[in-house]
Amino acid sequence: MPDITITVSDEDHRLLTDEHKKMSIEWLRDHAASLPPTFEQWLAARLVETVRRDTLSKHDLAEMQAINAIEKFVTGLQRNGFGLASLSRHSDAAEAVGKLAEATASGLGLSLHAGKRIQELLEYYAKSAREIADLAQVSMTNRAYGAMHEAYRELIERTTKALDHLGEEKAMGRVEGGAAILVSMHVMTREAAKEKTEAFRHQMRDPQK
Numbered sequence: 001m002p003d004i005t006i007t008v009s010d011e012d013h014r015l016l017t018d019e020h021k022k023m024s025i026e027w028l029r030d031h032a033a034s035l036p037p038t039f040e041q042w043l044a045a046r047l048v049e050t051v052r053r054d055t056l057s058k059h060d061l062a063e064m065q066a067i068n069a070i071e072k073f074v075t076g077l078q079r080n081g082f083g084l085a086s087l088s089r090h091s092d093a094a095e096a097v098g099k100l101a102e103a104t105a106s107g108l109g110l111s112l113h114a115g116k117r118i119q120e121l122l123e124y125y126a127k128s129a130r131e132i133a134d135l136a137q138v139s140m141t142n143r144a145y146g147a148m149h150e151a152y153r154e155l156i157e158r159t160t161k162a163l164d165h166l167g168e169e170k171a172m173g174r175v176e177g178g179a180a181i182l183v184s185m186h187v188m189t190r191e192a193a194k195e196k197t198e199a200f201r202h203q204m205r206d207p208q209k
Helices: 011-032 039-055 058-079 096-105 112-125 128-136 144-161 168-184 190-205
Strands: none
Touching: 011 039, 011 058, 058 112, 096 112, 144 168, 144 190, 168 190
């Protein structure tokens, strides 16, 4: 590869250095597993991009800008607390991703090559619903949340039927213990747990109400 020597003023060098630092920070946010380009690599890539931009047609330039915008949007999702989730029930969502990329490229009037780049981008960043939940530190899905509440309702129902056998003390301990577990899992608030246990206590003492 041929060497190219470029001379710039101190002010221009300072501006370029500052811009490279900003790029490096954004790079580490989006690509934590790899190091950003060195100043020399970044500057060379920028010079080549500038030359290409000057020689591109208006259509090619618009396509490049569209792809860059899509890439910034997709890569910025996770950094801003969002995720590109695949809700497909099948483990392989490649076909769905391909259709989405094709529809996006077609809607924006982009080339087949651009559609392929969008597809590769989506395939790399798309995650399953379970992975999205893990990234967001969601400990309980809506289905599991409902199942836990239903299990607690059934516990109270079975305990009520076995009240004569268990006795009030054991029955109350079972209901309070179940509520404590749900509170510890953040499935039920302390206030709701207290209301339910108090309601069961009153039911034991006055089953006619």
